[in-house]
Amino acid sequence: MSTPMTQTPASEMMKLLDDLSIFSAPGSGVTRLLYTSEWSQAQLFLQERMAGFGLKVETDKVGNVYGRLVGRNPDDKVILTGSHVDTVVNGGKYDGAYGIAAAITAIHYLHETFGQPLRSLEVVSFCEEEGSRFPLTFWGSGHVTGMYDGSEADTCADSEGITLRTAMAECGYGSSDDTMNQSIDLIKRDDIKAFVELHIEQGILLEKTSKQIGIVQAIAGQRRFTVRVSGTANHAGTTPMNMRADALTGTAEMLLLLERLAGEAGEPLVATSGRLEIIPNTPNVIPGEVQFTLDIRHSEAEKLERFCTDILSAFNEIAAKRGLTMELTPRLSAPPAPMNSELCHDLERICQKQGRSYRNMVSGAGHDAQLFAPRCPTAMIFVPSRDGISHSPAEYSSTEELGAGLEVLTELLYELAYKEI
Numbered sequence: 001m002s003t004p005m006t007q008t009p010a011s012e013m014m015k016l017l018d019d020l021s022i023f024s025a026p027g028s029g030v031t032r033l034l035y036t037s038e039w040s041q042a043q044l045f046l047q048e049r050m051a052g053f054g055l056k057v058e059t060d061k062v063g064n065v066y067g068r069l070v071g072r073n074p075d076d077k078v079i080l081t082g083s084h085v086d087t088v089v090n091g092g093k094y095d096g097a098y099g100i101a102a103a104i105t106a107i108h109y110l111h112e113t114f115g116q117p118l119r120s121l122e123v124v125s126f127c128e129e130e131g132s133r134f135p136l137t138f139w140g141s142g143h144v145t146g147m148y149d150g151s152e153a154d155t156c157a158d159s160e161g162i163t164l165r166t167a168m169a170e171c172g173y174g175s176s177d178d179t180m181n182q183s184i185d186l187i188k189r190d191d192i193k194a195f196v197e198l199h200i201e202q203g204i205l206l207e208k209t210s211k212q213i214g215i216v217q218a219i220a221g222q223r224r225f226t227v228r229v230s231g232t233a234n235h236a237g238t239t240p241m242n243m244r245a246d247a248l249t250g251t252a253e254m255l256l257l258l259e260r261l262a263g264e265a266g267e268p269l270v271a272t273s274g275r276l277e278i279i280p281n282t283p284n285v286i287p288g289e290v291q292f293t294l295d296i297r298h299s300e301a302e303k304l305e306r307f308c309t310d311i312l313s314a315f316n317e318i319a320a321k322r323g324l325t326m327e328l329t330p331r332l333s334a335p336p337a338p339m340n341s342e343l344c345h346d347l348e349r350i351c352q353k354q355g356r357s358y359r360n361m362v363s364g365a366g367h368d369a370q371l372f373a374p375r376c377p378t379a380m381i382f383v384p385s386r387d388g389i390s391h392s393p394a395e396y397s398s399t400e401e402l403g404a405g406l407e408v409l410t411e412l413l414y415e416l417a418y419k420e421i
């Protein structure tokens with residue numbers, strides 16, 4: 001039995017978002033870190049809400065929560081939609097939670113209006129995506145898509161030294177057998193026909209261009225490096241300017257070149273150096289060594305690779321010219337994740353039919369959808385974020401903006417689950 005819908009879908013979704021935001025650690029905004037008591041309460045609350053709407057509720061060993069509206073062809077693969085329930089520290093109430101609240105509401109509405117679907121429709125509340133408590137990300141979708149095998153549960157610990165396995169066990173998840181070396185059972189799923197994620201943009205493009213809906217064409221690939229530039233630390237007073245091997249001025253030349261070439265490469269390429277360590281970092285000593293990070297993103301693998309190769313060889317030239325040495329350590333290589341082009345076209349058609357303004361765009365931020373994209377047709381829908389702000393208590397999107405995304409999601413789910421193919 002399902003609780004009837006007594007209000008508009010948008011108000012039901014907003015109520016659900018408000019209710020969910022209560023599950024937070026004290027402090028400003030929403031803080032809901034993986035396997036904390038507020039996280040547990042949120043996942044239990046969602047299970048109750050899903051069950052109240054007549055969905056078949058299940059959890060898996062890492063604490064992902066599923067609610068399924070079983071289709072008439074139960075052997076058919078599942079249409080999955082949802083997002084992550086965890087937040088950053090002092091985050092907002094929309095990042096992740098919106099995708100879950102909208103998915104539950106959309107399925108509730110479709111069930112009430114059209115009855116049982118042909119194919120099963122399922123909402124997922126992924127346990128973790130942000131990497132806020134443990135030094136890994138995508139702990140939820142990473143299991144579902146086979147990126148993790150569970151061995152990380154013993155090797156990863158939070159800042160207080162609590163391992164993932166211990167934290168999981170405290171919430172009643174993980175293995176029932178507490179022998180230390182047993183790996184978490186694989187919970188990879190091969191029964192997913194399509195995955196759809198609705199999310200706030202977390203950028204300023206939709207607001208700046210006055211569009212209601214962003215149709216994500218691809219999630220940008222990322223390359224990260226650490227660069228170590230070594231010169232000679234020496235006395236700031238006694239070393240003439242033409243006899244120096246200053247690692248910091250060499251780094252400065254590299255970073256200005258990075259900015260210029262990234263600008264010339266054009267959108268959607270972005271390149272950032274967010275952290276520098278200067279050794280010895282003393283006012284009267286010429287810097288002998290600098291270590292800095294590089295974060296480079298693009299939606300096309302070839303262009304991303306070419307930019308990285310070009311910039312790193314230019315860095316080498318700068319180092320050689322200045323009598324410095326350079327050492328490079330790759331830190332991350334995540335390929336771009338193109339979304340399914342047919343689903344992108346479906347979304348364009350739906351926006352046109354609903355009379356909504358929309359634009360095609362690339363997501364510079366990572367999302368659960370990027371793990372599904374290589375495995376099944378995957379789509380991602382954005383709505384505007386006020387001032388482009390997210391990961392902050394100031395994160396905000398209006399009811400109208402969130403409601404527009406809900407209607408687009410609902411229509412796409414209808415087409416995927418109710419229509420004969």
Ligand SMILES: [Zn+2]
Pocket residue numbers: 084095096129199
């Ligand atoms: Zn998110």
